[in-house]
Amino acid sequence: MKNLETNYKFSAYDIIAKKRDGYKLSDAEIKWFIAGVTDKSVSDYQMSALLMAIYLKGFDKSETASLTDAMLFSGSTINFEGVDVIDKHSTGGVGDKASFILAPIAHAAGVKVPMMAGRGLGHTGGTIDKVESIKGFKTSLTLKEFKEAVDKNRMALIGQTGEIAPADKKIYALRDVTATVDSIPLITASIMSKKLAEGANGIVMDIKTGSGAFMKTRANARALGKSLRDTATRFDKKMLTMITDMNQPLGEAVGNSLEIIESIEVLKNRGPKDITDISVELAGAMIYLAEITKTYKAGVKKAKEVLKNGKALESFRDLIRLQGGDELVVDDYSRLPLAKNTKEILSTNAGYITSIACQEFGEHVVTLGGGRKKTEDLIDFGVGFIVHKCVGQKVKKGEKLVTVYFNDNQRKLVEEIEEEILKQNIKIKATKPKVLKPLIYDIDENPLC
Ligand code: URA
Numbered sequence: 358m359k360n361l362e363t364n365y366k367f368s369a370y371d372i373i374a375k376k377r378d379g380y381k382l383s384d385a386e387i388k389w390f391i392a393g394v395t396d397k398s399v400s401d402y403q404m405s406a407l408l409m410a411i412y413l414k415g416f417d418k419s420e421t422a423s424l425t426d427a428m429l430f431s432g433s434t435i436n437f438e439g440v441d442v443i444d445k446h447s448t449g450g451v452g453d454k455a456s457f458i459l460a461p462i463a464h465a466a467g468v469k470v471p472m473m474a475g476r477g478l479g480h481t482g483g484t485i486d487k488v489e490s491i492k493g494f495k496t497s498l499t500l501k502e503f504k505e506a507v508d509k510n511r512m513a514l515i516g517q518t519g520e521i522a523p524a525d526k527k528i529y530a531l532r533d534v535t536a537t538v539d540s541i542p543l544i545t546a547s548i549m550s551k552k553l554a555e556g557a558n559g560i561v562m563d564i565k566t567g568s569g570a571f572m573k574t575r576a577n578a579r580a581l582g583k584s585l586r587d588t589a590t591r592f593d594k595k596m597l598t599m600i601t602d603m604n605q606p607l608g609e610a611v612g613n614s615l616e617i618i619e620s621i622e623v624l625k626n627r628g629p630k631d632i633t634d635i636s637v638e639l640a641g642a643m644i645y646l647a648e649i650t651k652t653y654k655a656g657v658k659k660a661k662e663v664l665k666n667g668k669a670l671e672s673f674r675d676l677i678r679l680q681g682g683d684e685l686v687v688d689d690y691s692r693l694p695l696a697k698n699t700k701e702i703l704s705t706n707a708g709y710i711t712s713i714a715c716q717e718f719g720e721h722v723v724t725l726g727g728g729r730k731k732t733e734d735l736i737d738f739g740v741g742f743i744v745h746k747c748v749g750q751k752v753k754k755g756e757k758l759v760t761v762y763f764n765d766n767q768r769k770l771v772e773e774i775e776e777e778i779l780k781q782n783i784k785i786k787a788t789k790p791k792v793l794k795p796l797i798y799d800i801d802e803n804p805l806c
Pocket of ligand 1: 449
């Protein structure tokens, strides 16, 4: 990246042009721009233009640090006492409902869990959108209420408040609609500004890689891991990073209410194996970072124990009740909003599933209204998919591949989606794929960064 010393007065136009032309921005320029986004003296369209310039020309380590600090200190920060205050964050995937499973597991094992999560971004679903499908569940606590809830109940789940990293709230929404999501510096600053502000002392970072992730290659996932760890080190926080597979939806359910149901099924010990396994591993990492166990392996063992004996399910029920939600959904899924119509998509030939286009399933959910195309869009909690098969599985002709949940006025749309799924999204071949992708590629267990 070229370095250009300039002496001009700051203006949004000049800063955008400087980055557009590939020059390095100074700490003062970045902080001035982000302060302007927060106090609205810089407009959304100017921020959008800068986002695209950063996306195309990149940010180096020090620019990323300046952006993270500018976003972090755009709002308030809190601090929790104790080594046992641990959060987890995923870089985003399709069908990734692990937070609803691992947070109660970690909580039941003795971890204090202050979880601040996001809304859907691009083709990926958001934890906050999903949990809001539970009637009454309040995700907008003030920071004070959040801190009190975590201190009292040892767990809370909230969306980003106006107080926490307000610059990220704005920028996140703009990235979602300007095709500027999958950028390592932007993801680093976005995640770390929130995670550092919410005051956890350790963070387990699930970095997704594959066709349904923002990081399509493992090299990029590793680079993102390094960038996140560099930031954690700067702030003296413990961090454990995992690089995990996102080449097919996690679990079977994709869509807001459907994913809540599947999470509860996992907590009842009868959910799909992949989402169960990954949630247990991530919860085990949280238990280890909280210093409840001496090793990561022992953390995973503890996680399995509290899942099996039902304590994690009770933690989830408590969480729903404590945040004003309808806890009866745990035993009665009909209390969740689900679209009235279903359509089964059947296999048109026999063979083995060789690939499932993960990102496309996320995009289909957005098309049906389960995600946003524009920042002001409302979410339809009830639409989505159950993907009955996974890569490597044998399938007969006429066998059920996918069930679509949709609304009355979406029949034509569903026909188009069906055609796309059968022709392009699910590939079936006569021979079994030789190498199946592992669920976890890499774990960097060194929590001290
Ligand atoms: N999660 C976030 O909070 N921000 C991103 O940019 C990506 C995932």
